[in-house]
Amino acid sequence: MIKFEQVSKIFTLPNRKVNALEEVSLSVEKGEIFGVIGFSGAGKSTLLRLVNLLERPSEGRIVVNDQDVTQIRPKELRNLRRRIGMVFQTFNLFNSRTVYGNLAYPLKLAKLPKAQIDARVKELLQFVGLEDKADSYPEQLSGGQKQRVGIARALANSPDILICDEATSALDPETTEDILRLLKKVNEEYQITILLITHEMNVIRSICDRVAVMENGRVIEQGSVFDVFANPQTKTTKNFIRSVLNDQLSPKLLSKIREHHAGRLYRLVFRGGATSEPVLSRATRKHNLDYNIVYGSINELQGALFGSLIVELIGADDEVNKVVEELRTTVEVREVVDHES
Structure with a gap:
């Protein structure tokens, strides 16, 4: 055209x-x-x-x-x-x-x-x-x-x-x-x-x-x-x-979250069908970890769902690593670092 x-x-x-x-x-x-x-x-x-x-x-x-x-x-x-x-x-x-x-x-x-x-x-x-x-x-x-x-x-x-x-x-x-x-x-x-x-x-x-x-x-x-x-x-x-979308953390908000959450923080990005699957609870339960959802949102884009969650994974480092690897087979996972905004 x-x-x-x-x-x-x-x-x-x-x-x-x-x-x-x-x-x-x-x-x-x-x-x-x-x-x-x-x-x-x-x-x-x-x-x-x-x-x-x-x-x-x-x-x-x-x-x-x-x-x-x-x-x-x-x-x-x-x-x-x-x-x-x-x-x-x-x-x-x-x-x-x-x-x-x-x-x-x-x-x-x-x-x-x-x-x-x-x-x-x-x-x-x-x-x-x-x-x-x-x-x-x-x-x-x-x-x-x-x-x-x-x-x-x-x-x-x-x-x-x-x-x-x-x-x-x-x-x-x-x-x-x-x-x-x-x-x-x-x-x-x-x-x-x-x-x-x-x-x-x-x-x-x-x-x-x-x-x-x-x-x-x-x-x-x-x-x-x-x-x-x-x-x-x-x-x-x-x-x-x-x-x-307002799904990003400002440095000030991230600093406040760090004060109350000592565990490792990860951003999980859900696209399409992954938004309807209990991938987080399934993986953490399997490896006997606790988690907190500390920030996030779900939006509709062109008839499909797109979500971003920041979660705290609480437990031994090796078990956290296993959960992260398992989550990566379904959703995008990025560790939240202090310079993220």
């Missing part, structure tokens, strides 16, 4: 050159929700603007629907852009037009007959739950309602792809959840491929199928949401995940 092949983008400024993207390669499959996450300046927005050639790459290829967008003619590019809807952080609505007028605008540009425009606008308003707001102006709407209008407008020409640029970052948490449910509905009911960027890991966790993590213009990690959450490889990814 969308492929970036060794894509780089260099901006030339008066006194220097800025490498906004460096050798980025990733693919977005048809019908999936693909998230790109990174801190400000990571290159996320530049990446999005390359899809419909609002920016041209300095190097590499971008393939959309089997077309190399860097090679197509202007007329083909205009047709391609009609198949790509865009949703913005700041809504980008016409304040001088009603909700109806905002939704009708792209349809008028496409020169549809008035009857078709009326029918399409009515359908879109019903889809986003704003049937009673057709005659309202943007200033009369809440932030969530404005974004619903923005999403409806992006859907006006029945696109194949929806690009979302920080679509929820201006919204409160409850409204964010509403908009994410709407985007999921767009994906499932219209079979529209969604490429979104965000700096909020909760957005990735809530609706994305796969994710790419960006830093300094490069993709430093990518994969299914479950795999990236369950086994992050980079410090940046771990920091993003920590903000959502």
